[in-house]
Amino acid sequence: MRPLRIAMIGQKGLPARYGGVETHVENVAVRLAARGHRVRAYCRSRLRPRDGTAGGSYRGVELAFRPSINSKHLDAASHTFLCAAESAFVHSSDIVHLHGIGPSAFAPVAGLGGRRVVSTFHALDWRQLKWGTRAKAFLKRGEHIGARHSDGVIAVSRLMQRYIQSEHGVEATWIPNGATMPVRTPGTGALERRGLTPGGYLLTVGRIIPDRDLHTLIEAFTQSHRPKHLVIVGSETPKTAYGRMLENLASDRVLFTGDVFGEELEELYAHCLIYCLASRVEGLPITVCEAMAHARPLILSDIPENVEVGGEAARYFRCGDVNALLQTIEDLVADDPGRAALSADARRRCQSVYNWDLVADQVEAYYYRLMEGRG
8 A cells, every 4th residue: 555645733733742632643643654654744833943943854754834823712723724725735635634623623624625634533622621602612613513524533532432423423433542662661860850769659740720630639649648749740831820729739748840751751650659630521641541551550530531541450539529539549559469450450451452553553544444435
């Protein structure tokens, strides 16, 4: 089969420094490029590297920087429209792949040049607390358009797959998020610089937003006597009242690291005692996949999305319940055999299901089915 020309649209930029969509796109795109496909990833001009580079490549993926209207409600929409139109009329892409329910609203534009259009639904973004009534309505409209006007729809969770069928009458293909399986255990230099010890901290990773329910995690942790630290990796831009509230709520045992990437993040995953996620809203959390890749036992809120990804590799608590989370932490910290069993389950689960190599295989096969008219 001949190599394909693929346009990726909807991510803010590469390398992934912004969120789950970017992490997904990077890991799939670089693997497809390594297999000989020509992959173009559209990025927002205001996020171009500080050296002023207007183009170039990243790990074999062509980067195309295009402008956007830099406002909360128009940034993604203006950028996606421009990139979808360019992909339709300027470049001879075989596949235009839109990422997110907002960008999927431009599926009709992307398909005008006869391109095959794929929309991946990463999360039902209109559920997030940050969006007002008008923005929620736009996102729901985008979801509807993307579902009905794409040649193929991918859902990252079984739950979302069923939702798309029920809500829009469209068959979606399930291809999950994933993680890279580490080949070795990283060192501890970054931990030592932060005053951390292996097995001496709980870890959570993600943007600092109310949907993550970090206040519940902090309240439960501060009532527990073990382990020594709670490490919160992530940031919020701009700073909000919620972030300031978390800092006031936290004790000196809670460490806010800001954004961390690369080898230092790998260290934090690999050496945490337990990975915790207290979220109220998720798509299919990549951070849980990454913790499973490092064979970490999990404590997750019992929302359906977390239960789907964590399976038998996690202990669950009632979402928003501080006392339930406190008891779960206390029980699992004291249960050495239980943690070992969860760790083994986590590694197996990630290797066999939530693995970027497998995800790239599935995406590539899906593209070829679409090209043959069998989407």
